Amino acid sequence: MLAAAATAGLITQLGLGGSGKVQIGNGSVSALAQAARAADSLPRSVLEYPFAERNFSSPNGGGSRLLQTQGSLRLYGVPGKEGMLCLVEVDTAAETAGGACADRSVLRTGSIYMADIREDGSRLVVGLVGDGHTYAEADGRRTPVENNAFVLDGVEGRDFTVGSAAASQHIDIGG
């Protein structure tokens, strides 16, 4: 009886992290540990924004990695200050850039993401996830996680899901 109760408690902690939220992985991002290539460097224009100085651990964006390229859209992972991790998106055709930085612990229970609302009301959702996440899904469409990142385009709903083979996490975008 006692052993059963202890086992149930352990399963709850592993599954919910004791915080009521499902946890996947430990917040590590193996894509940031890969050998650096020339393409991993952030564009100078991004480094010149006030955001870079306040959030990136290095003024020159040291440690950044190009995670994905889809058409003219490029996603970078960047080490942030004081335990933060950052996701930066650069669209060379649209001449836009954006970024989100949050504490690494966010990756255990979800994603560091950005959602851009387009003129037609749909959303372009891009996200950084920790090791262990294998997919992102919205509107019933699933896309694989590659290099700890995902792109969901044309999202009509206001939420999405990230997950692994064993667990999933629901994220409300808002708006």
Add this chain to the structure above:
Amino acid sequence: MRLRFRRRWVVAAAAIAALSLTLASAAGAESYIYWWQRNMTPSDRGTDSLTARNHTYNELYFGANAGWKSEVWEVTPAGYRHFDKWCAGNCFNAHPGYYYTYAYCANRDGSTHFVYECKDQW
């Protein structure tokens, strides 16, 4: 005599430095911090709505402990919303200056959080 000359040199150097800063500011992007070191409730909206500007940048900064949902967006005087970005944590959106807009930022978590600043550029 030597002391008087040195003082004049210091005053001249200070004047040149001040002029240089002014010119540098005028040559580059103009910036404005429109929300500064305050708690922001979920219903608060920071805004730079004094003058519509040809914005190219909008940013919200919670601080290094960021982890909450945030939003930055812009609205034209006619009420059309553009460059609307939702983020997990600190957030910025840089874009071409297509529209004359007012800039907005908001904490979109369910509870109040300290926001270090919201800043726009044009």
